[in-house]
Amino acid sequence: MSSNSIPEFPVGFFSDMGSxxxxxxxxxxxxxxxxSKTFEFRNGAIRDIHLSWNSLSTLEVDAITGLQPNTVLYVSYNDIRELTEESFRPMLKILSLGDGYIFLGCEILLVHDA
Known part of the structure; x- marks a missing residue:
């Protein structure tokens, strides 16, 4: 789906996607x-979620649910300026049980004097 303009998904769209x-x-x-409930995974199989480059600034509570302990969530190159406890703690609680993580990487600009 990458690079397609999909401003929103119906609630529950991903909840029954088996494997x-x-x-x-x-x-x-x-x-x-x-x-909330935009990305709700109930299948227990989700391993990689790539949501970079979406101009996201806010994740509502339960915007992404159903992560597994080894899931990797990529949200780099967005406009997220605050990691709210309500939105991120539930995800981190699950990811801390395994090797999963949230990748918040961003571009580093080096400025050289002329």
Whole structure:
């Protein structure tokens, strides 16, 4: 789905996707707010979620649920300026049980004097 303008998904769209392991939705124009239950995974198989380059600034509570302990969530190159406890702690609680993590990497600019 990457690089397609998909500003929102119907609630529950991903909840019954049996063996979905990887979701790549980079550059899909999802921002600025990722609403509650947008990415609700109930299959127990999700391993990689790529949501970079979406101009996201806010993740509502339970915007992403159903992560597994080894899931990797990529939200780099967005406009997230605050990691709210309500939104991120539930995800981190699950990810801390395994090797999963949230990748918040950003571009580093080096400025050289002329």
């Amino acid at each position: 979905l392991e990887l979701l790549a939705c980079t550059g899909c124009a999802l921002g600025p707010t990722l609403s």
